[in-house]
Amino acid sequence: MSRFLSRALAGLKPYVPGEQPQDKKYIKLNTNESPYPPAKGVAEATYGQAEKLNLYSDPDCLLIKRAAAAVCGLGTGNVSVGNGSDEVLAHIFRAFLQDTGVAFPDVTYGFYPVLCSLLGIKYKTVPLRGDFSIDVSDYEGIDSAVCIANPNAQTGVYLAPEKVEELVLQNRGRLVIVDEAYIDFGGSSAVPLVKKYDNLIVVQTMSKSRSLAGARVGFAFASKQLISDIEAVRCSFNPYNVNRMSMYAAAMSLEQDEYFRSCVDKIVFARVYTATKLGKMGFEVLPSRANFLLARHSGVGGEELYEKLKERGILVRHFGDERIKDFVRVSVGTRAQMDEFLNAVQKILEERDAEG
Numbered sequence: 001m002s003r004f005l006s007r008a009l010a011g012l013k014p015y016v017p018g019e020q021p022q023d024k025k026y027i028k029l030n031t032n033e034s035p036y037p038p039a040k041g042v043a044e045a046t047y048g049q050a051e052k053l054n055l056y057s058d059p060d061c062l063l064i065k066r067a068a069a070a071v072c073g074l075g076t077g078n079v080s081v082g083n084g085s086d087e088v089l090a091h092i093f094r095a096f097l098q099d100t101g102v103a104f105p106d107v108t109y110g111f112y113p114v115l116c117s118l119l120g121i122k123y124k125t126v127p128l129r130g131d132f133s134i135d136v137s138d139y140e141g142i143d144s145a146v147c148i149a150n151p152n153a154q155t156g157v158y159l160a161p162e163k164v165e166e167l168v169l170q171n172r173g174r175l176v177i178v179d180e181a182y183i184d185f186g187g188s189s190a191v192p193l194v195k196k197y198d199n200l201i202v203v204q205t206m207s208k209s210r211s212l213a214g215a216r217v218g219f220a221f222a223s224k225q226l227i228s229d230i231e232a233v234r235c236s237f238n239p240y241n242v243n244r245m246s247m248y249a250a251a252m253s254l255e256q257d258e259y260f261r262s263c264v265d266k267i268v269f270a271r272v273y274t275a276t277k278l279g280k281m282g283f284e285v286l287p288s289r290a291n292f293l294l295a296r297h298s299g300v301g302g303e304e305l306y307e308k309l310k311e312r313g314i315l316v317r318h319f320g321d322e323r324i325k326d327f328v329r330v331s332v333g334t335r336a337q338m339d340e341f342l343n344a345v346q347k348i349l350e351e352r353d354a355e356g
């Protein structure tokens with residue numbers, strides 16, 4: 001820490017993203033990326049724009065606003081676009097949460113508390129139930145804003161849209177943010193509810209189901225009034241926040257519905273397959289509607305399993321948080337990758353049995 005760092009930031013603990021190691025080739029099942037390449041035409045669209053990089057990108061992001069709005073039946077005035085949904089979340093937190101504070105589950109996306117400490121926002125955590133589900137009645141009486149990920153980060157556990165609506169209706173004077181980074185892998189989106197409720201913001205990303213993690217494109221969907229506030233923050237910070245190449249890559253991707261669906265179907269199939277196999281090996285696997293599984297085994301700790309898989313060239317994610325420290329989180333890759341992962345897990349368990 002230098003002696004110049006702002007005092008308010010002295011205790012800042014930045015978000016720790018999953019490893020992106022450059023030393024050797026791993027089977028990467030640690031950051032919930034898609035194992036499939038971006039849709040056809042995305043690369044060409046990107047190169048095409050690379051030749052125009054002398055020009056700024058469109059500060060209104062109209063190309064993707066139109067495409068995204070069309071996909072979910074809203075108008076361009078109901079959409080804000082960011083450099084990844086992480087940035088969209090930052091705009092939202094900055095715009096709305098300073099006065100009210102925010103509540104979110106004790107096990108969820110680790111970026112929420114980090115953003116709060118960066119922006120000086122008060123937050124409190126609400127424990128998930130014993131089965132790692134969100135019980136919306138636990139939010140009754142909370143008058144700060146509420147932020148949930150659905151399906152939830154780290155667990156994959158899903159909350160039905162009726163329950164999301166209940167959360168929104170509990171207190172119409174309270175803002176509810178629903179982060180749907182994983183919604184395409186088997187959930188039903190709350191986006192249609194933004195037409196009905198002016199205290200709901202839904203956040204989505206192209207990083208997971210659209211195979212564009214490296215492009216950094218995310219969205220907020222909400223009423224025109226909320227979006228205009230988010231846009232005011234965005235344009236006060238970086239009006240050219242989405243670069244020209246990513247904008248065209250995203251727009252091209254949003255047109256390719258069939259490819260998108262086929263990738264999602266394959267991932268969902270591999271998820272169900274992997275969960276079944278892990279169950280047969282004695283793992284407890286949380287019911288996931290995302291592109292990852294959170295699983296634990298009574299015979300091997302989460303950290304140990306993570307280390308032993310890494311030695312075998314397979315990266316998964318381990319979190320030290322008390323409630324999930326026995327688990328590993330495994331992103332769902334191709335069926336072939338999942339078979340390699342399952343074989344490695346089998347061998348690790350056998351070795352342990354032999355030792356034990």
Ligand SMILES: *Cc1c(COP(=O)(O)O)cnc(C)c1O
Nearest residue numbers: 084085086109153181205207218
């Ligand atoms: C991955 C993830 C994000 C961030 O996505 P980007 O669009 O890549 O910034 C946001 N929220 C949750 C819950 C995530 O898992």
